[in-house]
Amino acid sequence: MKTTVTARHCEIPEEIRTRAEDVADKLARMAHRPQRMEIVFDHDHQRRIVELKMWLPRGQTLVASGDETDFRTALDRAAEKLRSQLERNAARTPRRQPAA
Numbered sequence: 001m002k003t004t005v006t007a008r009h010c011e012i013p014e015e016i017r018t019r020a021e022d023v024a025d026k027l028a029r030m031a032h033r034p035q036r037m038e039i040v041f042d043h044d045h046q047r048r049i050v051e052l053k054m055w056l057p058r059g060q061t062l063v064a065s066g067d068e069t070d071f072r073t074a075l076d077r078a079a080e081k082l083r084s085q086l087e088r089n090a091a092r093t094p095r096r097q098p099a100a
Contacts, residue, residue: 001034010043030086050074
């Protein structure tokens, strides 16, 4: 899976970038055939905003965002929201039974 990390209106430390890539890898293991993921860090006055976008097969796109006073907490909140979307998506997707 291709992961893109982008910073808008701010600079992010290397440790946060590495943590974001680790979170993306963990979320990719939960998804069924993920194709691409974007992680966008944004700074708006006193808020730090992290947005996670994951593209899945058949045109599905999952989007989650978290805002907090620091990037680490915002990343954790966004990851938790995307994780719950993946769990809901997995429960909704029917699994094919092998032909007898």
